[in-house]
Amino acid sequence: MSTVEPKLVELIIRMSRIRRCLTGSQCLHLANDLIAGTDVEKEVIKFKEKIYKKKFETASLGMNYWRGSKKRWEHRLTCKRGQKFALDRSCAATFGNFAKMYDEVYDAMVECGVASVLPEPVYMNRDGDDTTTNIKEAFGLPCTHKIIHPDMCLVVDEVGSNLSQKGDGHVGGRKVMCEKHCTPQEQVQHKEKHFTLLGFTALSGEPVLCLIIIAGVREKLSVETGIDPIAITTGDVTDEDFFDKNFGPGKLYPGGPTCVFKGKEIPCMVRWSPKGSITSPILAEALAHIDNFNVMERRNGLYPFLLLDGHNSRFELPFLEYVTNEKHQWQVCIGVPYGTSLWQVADSKEQNGSYKIALTRAKKKKFEAKLDMFMENPTLCSTDIIPIINEAWTLSFARVQNNKKAISERGWGPLNRNLLLYKELLQTMTKADRETFKLPLNRPSEAVKDSNNFVSVG
Numbered sequence: 001m002s003t004v005e006p007k008l009v010e011l012i013i014r015m016s017r018i019r020r021c022l023t024g025s026q027c028l029h030l031a032n033d034l035i036a037g038t039d040v041e042k043e044v045i046k047f048k049e050k051i052y053k054k055k056f057e058t059a060s061l062g063m064n065y066w067r068g069s070k071k072r073w074e075h076r077l078t079c080k081r082g083q084k085f086a087l088d089r090s091c092a093a094t095f096g097n098f099a100k101m102y103d104e105v106y107d108a109m110v111e112c113g114v115a116s117v118l119p120e121p122v123y124m125n126r127d128g129d130d131t132t133t134n135i136k137e138a139f140g141l142p143c144t145h146k147i148i149h150p151d152m153c154l155v156v157d158e159v160g161s162n163l164s165q166k167g168d169g170h171v172g173g174r175k176v177m178c179e180k181h182c183t184p185q186e187q188v189q190h191k192e193k194h195f196t197l198l199g200f201t202a203l204s205g206e207p208v209l210c211l212i213i214i215a216g217v218r219e220k221l222s223v224e225t226g227i228d229p230i231a232i233t234t235g236d237v238t239d240e241d242f243f244d245k246n247f248g249p250g251k252l253y254p255g256g257p258t259c260v261f262k263g264k265e266i267p268c269m270v271r272w273s274p275k276g277s278i279t280s281p282i283l284a285e286a287l288a289h290i291d292n293f294n295v296m297e298r299r300n301g302l303y304p305f306l307l308l309d310g311h312n313s314r315f316e317l318p319f320l321e322y323v324t325n326e327k328h329q330w331q332v333c334i335g336v337p338y339g340t341s342l343w344q345v346a347d348s349k350e351q352n353g354s355y356k357i358a359l360t361r362a363k364k365k366k367f368e369a370k371l372d373m374f375m376e377n378p379t380l381c382s383t384d385i386i387p388i389i390n391e392a393w394t395l396s397f398a399r400v401q402n403n404k405k406a407i408s409e410r411g412w413g414p415l416n417r418n419l420l421l422y423k424e425l426l427q428t429m430t431k432a433d434r435e436t437f438k439l440p441l442n443r444p445s446e447a448v449k450d451s452n453n454f455v456s457v458g
Contacts, residue, residue, distance in 0.1 A: 001044070001069075004034050007324050009073050014332075017104065020315060021082055028066045033317050035059055093339035094428040095420060099437055101336045101343070102417045105307065106145045112331035113302035114149040115415065126404070128414040139408060140416025150203035150413050151262065152296060153305040157346035158278050159355055163193040163380045163388075165363055191379050194276040197355070197389060199397035200290065201345060202261070203413040205404035207397050208295070210257040210268045211286050212389060214382070215276030224270040225253040226386025230369055249390070256386050257393040262295045270386075280316035284323075291328050298329065305331045307412070309340045342419055348406035355396035362391040 008031050015022055022030065035041040036058075044059035070077060109115035121142035123131045128147070131137040147153065193215065200209040214223060231252045234245045246252040256268025269289050271282045287306070290296065296304040306323070308314050314334065323330040341347045363380060366388055370378035380388075397403070404413075411418040419425060420437075 001035075001040060001065075004031070004038075004040050005069060005073070008034060008069075009076055010324060011320055012077060015315065017334075020310075024063075024066060024079065028061060028063070030317075031066075031069075032059065032061050034321070035061075092337050093342065093425065095425045095437075096428070096430065096433050097336050098339065098343070098419055098425055099417070099433070102411060102415075102420070105333045105335070106415055108331055108333050109147065109153065109305055109415075110145065112305050113300075114152045114305050114331075115145050115147045118144055118146055124414040124416060126408045126414075140411060140414070140418035141420060143415050143417075145415045147203060147413050147415055149297075149302070151206070152302070153203040153307070153412075154200050154208060154290075155203065155307045155345045155407070155412065156198050156200045157309060157340070157344050157352075158311070159197045159199075159346065159352055160277070161195050161197060161356075161359060163195075163363065163382075163385065164191060165360075165367065165380075191381075193380075193382055193385070195385050195389075196276050196278060197393075198278065198286070199346065199351065199355075199393070200286070201351070201397065201403055201407075203407055205400040205407060206261055207257075207259045207400075207403070208261045209259055209266050209286060209290055210389075210393060210397070211282075212256055212268060212270045212385070213276055213278060213282060214270065214272050214385060215274065216272050216382075217274055219272050220382070222253075223382040223385065225255050226390075227383040228252060228254050228387045229373070229375075254387055254390055257390055257398065259398075261293075264293050264295055266290065266293050266295070268386075278311065278313050280313040280319040283313050284319045284321070287322060287330060288328070303329045303331060305333070307333050307335060309344060310334050310337045342422065342425075343410050345403070345406045345410060345412065348409070350399070350402040350406040351396055354399075354402070355392050358392035358395040359388060362388040365391075 008027070011030065012022055012027055035044065041059045044061070045056045048056050048059070070079065106115060110117060121144050123135055123138035124140070124143050125131050125137050126139045195215060196213040198209075198211040198213070199207060200211065202208050216223075225247065228251070231246075231250060231254070233252050235242050239245070243253065247255060249255070249258075256270060258268060259266045266289070269286060271285065273279050273282065298304075313319060314332070322328065323332050335343050346352055366384055367378065367380055370380075407413045408416070409418055411420075
């Protein structure tokens with residue numbers, strides 16, 4: 001158990017930090033799950049058979065083991081009554097919680113070698129350049145840490161979508177002509193097909209991986225590659241190489257968005273789940289997919305960083321086992337719950353907002369193209385998902401400069417704690433916050449309200 005216990009202790013500590021504390025029985029269950037089907041389990045079975053003089057099918061660690069484990073790790077673990085923590089946003093999205101989030105995340109970045117602590121706080125602009133001598137060009141608060149490997153840090157979140165156009169709004173205030181005193185009515189499709197997009201983005205602003213999860217239990221290659229009926233085909237369908245000749249961007253079978261990261265092409269990853277939502281195994285597979293291309297270094301204490309929200313998939317065994325495995329370790333941090341619209345890059349107008357607008361336009365364009373072709377069944381179907389996403393991806397997650405803007409505004413690069421200047425959070429400052437965290441807003445001339453609900457300094 002000497003090889004498993006450090007991993008078990010680390011998981012217990014990480015769960016407590018994100019306020020998902022485990023009971024003793026849950027810790028014991030986790031320990032049994034960690035050794036199930038491994039050589040460690042075989043060793044435990046041999047040990048128990050030697051002690052109890054009878055056969056055992058499984059290791060089945062019990063309370064005696066747990067009591068001994070707690071004693072061995074009493075320098076890192078303790079057991080006590082928990083303090084209640086409210087789940088509602090009004091209690092979670094506070095200045096104090098966001099300040100603590102920044103502290104924990106920045107320290108975790110230093111721990112995995114992607115950031116360093118500065119000798120003294122310095123002002124930086126959006127590009128991370130030192131502007132201490134010219135504070136007017138500074139963006140955010142003085143930086144206590146500096147990110148040194150932004151390409152080793154990833155952020156990601158889910159964006160749920162549906163082929164149905166029923167809930168789509170009027171993009172850009174689009175208007176159409178009709179007879180006077182009448183209301184124009186346009187054809188749309190109501191047939192539903194749910195899917196989820198996850199755009200893995202490096203803190204350098206570069207897209208790393210496009211993960212698409214489609215609702216369903218039966219995988220279909222035609223859906224995973226997509227079919228563009230407007231594309232010009234090459235060859236005859238009876239040709240052995242027909243698929244190869246017609247696969248790729250702009251072709252009959254376009255495939256999903258491919259990301260070029262560190263000179264390597266990382267193809268789109270398509271998975272299926274009953275509701276089209278993320279699961280722990282799929283999230284672990286996504287990281288494995290990235291690791292397969294060797295774009296994340298692991299040397300001399302350096303390993304990649306990942307920032308996530310508190311979705312259940314982050315706390316289940318398949319994902320936890322993958323990120324804690326020494327062969328492909330990841331430093332994972334969970335942001336403030338119920339405040340994700342503020343700190344998550346994927347929830348920004350540059351990513352989520354732009355993606356949904358572009359997706360609405362792409363769906364309309366595809367549907368109208370089918371109507372113009374007088375197709376017998378012009379409704380959008382599963383094979384249209386990939387071509388539609390391709391258009392929306394190009395206008396959202398693939399835009400590096402827009403990604404950089406969203407990253408800097410949320411304090412993830414440069415590490416400027418920028419959200420602590422957000423008016424909604426400033427209003428939640430307590431007396432203790434003001435005593436422990438001195439904001440550089442002493443002179444009235446330094447506080448300027450802008451259109452984004454931020455208070456800027458300079």
